Amino acid sequence: MSKPNIEDIISFMSQFSEEDIKQINDKEHEKYQDEYKRFIDAYDNGICYLCGKPFKTISTNNPCLHWLLRQCKFRAKDFHKIYKKYNYHQIVSFLRWIANTECFQRNINDLQEEKRDNMLIESTIKWKNIEWTFSCTHSDYAGHEGTQASFPHYHFQMKIDGQIFIKFNSHHIRFSDEDLFNISITQDDSIPASYSLGGAGGSGMQDALSLDPDEIIDSSIASDGSEGTYHFSTFIQANSPEGISGDVIQDMIDESKRTGKTIASLADKYIGDLGTTKTIIAAADSVPEIAERKGRSKK
Numbered sequence: 119m120s121k122p123n124i125e126d127i128i129s130f131m132s133q134f135s136e137e138d139i140k141q142i143n144d145k146e147h148e149k150y151q152d153e154y155k156r157f158i159d160a161y162d163n164g165i166c167y168l169c170g171k172p173f174k175t176i177s178t179n180n181p182c183l184h185w186l187l188r189q190c191k192f193r194a195k196d197f198h199k200i201y202k203k204y205n206y207h208q209i210v211s212f213l214r215w216i217a218n219t220e221c222f223q224r225n226i227n228d229l230q231e232e233k234r235d236n237m238l239i240e241s242t243i244k245w246k247n248i249e250w251t252f253s254c255t256h257s258d259y260a261g262h263e264g265t266q267a268s269f270p271h272y273h274f275q276m277k278i279d280g281q282i283f284i285k286f287n288s289h290h291i292r293f294s295d296e297d298l299f300n301i302s303i304t305q306d307d308s309i310p311a312s313y314s315l316g317g318a319g320g321s322g323m324q325d326a327l328s329l330d331p332d333e334i335i336d337s338s339i340a341s342d343g344s345e346g347t348y349h350f351s352t353f354i355q356a357n358s359p360e361g362i363s364g365d366v367i368q369d370m371i372d373e374s375k376r377t378g379k380t381i382a383s384l385a386d387k388y389i390g391d392l393g394t395t396k397t398i399i400a401a402a403d404s405v406p407e408i409a410e411r412k413g414r415s416k417k
């Protein structure tokens with residue numbers, strides 16, 4: 119198995135008309151919605167939609183992604199059974215859906231700006247007391263030449279209650295052909311197709327911060343910061359040397375407390391011509407940090 123050639127992908131794509139592509143996308147979207155609905159209905163009943171069994175059960179001869187929720191007696195040494203059956207795309211998509219059942223987007227740190235330079239893929243996903251991290255450096259993607267892991271692969275870490283359960287270095291997990299195709303698409307802008315793990319149920323912080331800033335501000339409600347998706351910092355600068363009266367600021371804060379509207383969304387109305395306002399939107403502190411992979415240059 120080798121990485122797909124960019125030219126091959128482009129020539130493959132060029133056989134489809136715009137209409138074809140729209141049809142394919144619509145069909146994919148329908149399939150996705152349908153699968154997601156099955157996932158949610160089963161999840162709400164404590165059942166895994168993939169194997170049809172409760173999350174608490176494990177059948178060693180039928181490896182399943184729900185093992186990773188650790189509601190059953192899954193042992194770290196059986197992890198290879200999961201990735202021999204499911205590819206990267208399937209594992210990461212499933213865990214993103216799981217994470218979003220608890221709270222939307224902010225359990226998934228897939229922020230491009232937090233990704234370290236040598237990383238091709240780096241994301242940390244959180245759900246209840248569990249944290250999963252996917253990691254692929256450019257060297258992993260190329261394959262570690264002259265070692266047993268000379269093929270394109272990624273590394274995976276799982277923590278339970280903050281303790282490492284599966285170590286990054288324990289596995290070199292082979293990307294499937296589908297994975298390699300998906301990754302190639304994201305790496306080259308000249309390919310007229312896109313690949314995203316977002317969609318209805320798998321959306322993470324990268325999607326959250328890619329929205330129109332005005333829309334984010336207008337649709338957000340204020341909270342004490344413990345359970346938001348975003349963190350707003352609003353700066354107000356007075357136009358005149360006298361500054362802005364404390365009463366105006368107090369009224370604004372009062373309305374925010376009363377109505378749940380953010381300061382960011384109220385600032386224009388209260389400050390008006392008195393000054394200029396600027397809001398910086400960032401990921402909330404409750405978004406998990408991307409787990410660091412030590413000594414990754416060698417492994």
Ligand SMILES: [Zn+2]
Nearest residue numbers: 166169182184
């Ligand atoms: Zn299952």
Ligand SMILES: [Zn+2]
Nearest residue numbers: 258267290417
């Ligand atoms: Zn590696």
